[in-house]
Amino acid sequence: MLSKQGEIQKIKLIASDPPLVYFQLGEEHCLIARHALTFFAEAAPGSNVVVFGHKNNRGQFIADQYRVLEKNQLWLDFSLSRYPRKKAGQP
Incomplete structure (x- = not known):
């Protein structure tokens, strides 16, 4: 299994059924199919990531696993939300 680390330059959703993301x-x-929508939500251009995978016959890197090295886009959106957090025990 090969590993690559770096900054995402471009990211886009190629197919929706089954999901396929190009970055x-x-x-x-690179392409990612396994957990593609989660990757698309967590990563953004400029994000530093580590991906593990293999190359296909076209020379494209197919990612099997990934790890975002910084606070991802979902975490930032949640933490910067203008809605107050619920206190424990409140409905």
Whole structure:
């Protein structure tokens, strides 16, 4: 299994059924199908990530696993929400 680390340059959803996400990691062209929508929600252009996977016959890197190295987009959206947090025990 190969590993790549770097900053995402481009990211886009190629297919929705089944989900397939294309992203460019430095100069490397990558695809992710497993947990693609979660990756699309967590990562954004400029995010630093580590991906593990293999190359296909076209030379594209197919990611099997990933890890976002900084606070992801979902966490930032949640923490910057203008709605107050509920206190424990309140409905």
